[in-house]
Amino acid sequence: MSEMSIGEYFTAIFSNVWKNIGDIMFHVSWTNPYFVLLLVYIVAFLLESFLPAKKPYSVLGRKGFWTDLGYLLFIDFLFGIIGFIALTYTVEFAFTKGMQAMGVSLPLMNPIHLPFWAQAIIFFVVMDFCQFFAHYLLHHINFFWKFHKIHHAQETLGFASTRHFHIMEYFVLKPMGWIPAGLLGFSGEEYILLYGIYMWVAYSLVFFSHCNVNVNFGFLNKIIITPNNHYWHHAKNIPRKYGVNYASVLMIWDHLFRSYYLPTDPKLIPQLGVPDNDVPETFWGQLIYPFKTLFKKEEEQQVASTKSKK
Numbered sequence: 001m002s003e004m005s006i007g008e009y010f011t012a013i014f015s016n017v018w019k020n021i022g023d024i025m026f027h028v029s030w031t032n033p034y035f036v037l038l039l040v041y042i043v044a045f046l047l048e049s050f051l052p053a054k055k056p057y058s059v060l061g062r063k064g065f066w067t068d069l070g071y072l073l074f075i076d077f078l079f080g081i082i083g084f085i086a087l088t089y090t091v092e093f094a095f096t097k098g099m100q101a102m103g104v105s106l107p108l109m110n111p112i113h114l115p116f117w118a119q120a121i122i123f124f125v126v127m128d129f130c131q132f133f134a135h136y137l138l139h140h141i142n143f144f145w146k147f148h149k150i151h152h153a154q155e156t157l158g159f160a161s162t163r164h165f166h167i168m169e170y171f172v173l174k175p176m177g178w179i180p181a182g183l184l185g186f187s188g189e190e191y192i193l194l195y196g197i198y199m200w201v202a203y204s205l206v207f208f209s210h211c212n213v214n215v216n217f218g219f220l221n222k223i224i225i226t227p228n229n230h231y232w233h234h235a236k237n238i239p240r241k242y243g244v245n246y247a248s249v250l251m252i253w254d255h256l257f258r259s260y261y262l263p264t265d266p267k268l269i270p271q272l273g274v275p276d277n278d279v280p281e282t283f284w285g286q287l288i289y290p291f292k293t294l295f296k297k298e299e300e301q302q303v304a305s306t307k308s309k310k
């Protein structure tokens with residue numbers, strides 16, 4: 001398989017996905033992401049409907065709900081089906097090929113001889129750190145921030161806001177998660193199972209963390225992502241320069257990177273959004289927004305430099 005070119009590999013996976021699309025979509029299995037997601041949506045929707053609300057709007061009446069639903073269908077189903085699955089495999093394949101070309105033999109370790117629980121812990125921790133770090137980069141690198149700003153420009157939050165982000169994020173976040181697992185030598189059935197476990201926990205918690213619910217999770221706020229700490233991640237006036245609480249599941253990474261933040265008064269609820277909100281409200285406007293602003297910036301810089309030369 002490693003003899004294949006990257007293009008051939010992508011085409012092979014892509015056509016395989018298309019051939020089995022029915023199975024992938026409708027196969028009822030705890031390790032099928034589409035099935036898991038559907039359950040997570042339903043549970044999140046019910047929790048948001050019946051638990052006390054944090055912000056004064058209803059689940060469906062929230063401004064932005066229908067745009068978010070469009071994002072959710074686009075990101076999780078349409079894009080996922082038409083290319084994303086093939087794309088993530090291809091990124092991993094290209095990475096492995098590149099590493100081999102540089103003389104690095106993979107995997108870096110062979111976890112198969114370890115007991116299952118130890119493999120599960122290693123996989124979970126590595127995966128979660130990579131998700132955290134990818135999110136950290138989305139906030140700290142200006143080029144990435146232009147894309148991630150779409151997720152933060154939302155002025156209301158609910159469970160469907162989870163998937164309100166620019167499609168380019170998948171080119172950073174997802175491969176970041178897959179590559180280390182490949183490096184560590186997780187593969188085959190074992191990998192699918194371990195990935196399934198992480199996916200269950202991460203999907204459930206990430207969707208729940210966007211829910212408009214007013215429940216104080218107390219000490220749990222310091223350990224895992226919750227609506228309490230994630231709403232502060234979305235604060236309009238962020239407490240630190242690049243933001244706080246980047247975690248996907250475990251808050252330990254925020255404690256280590258000193259980016260954890262939660263006010264002691266649980267009644268304090270932040271205003272949501274970004275201070276300089278120039279992000280359009282429509283889906284298509286948001287899709288081209290980062291490219292437009294990046295281009296505009298360059299143009300402005302050029303004008304400024306020609307002016308200073310004069």
Ligand SMILES: [Zn+2]
Nearest residue numbers: 135139148233
């Ligand atoms: Zn963020």
Ligand SMILES: [Zn+2]
Nearest residue numbers: 151162210234
């Ligand atoms: Zn969020």
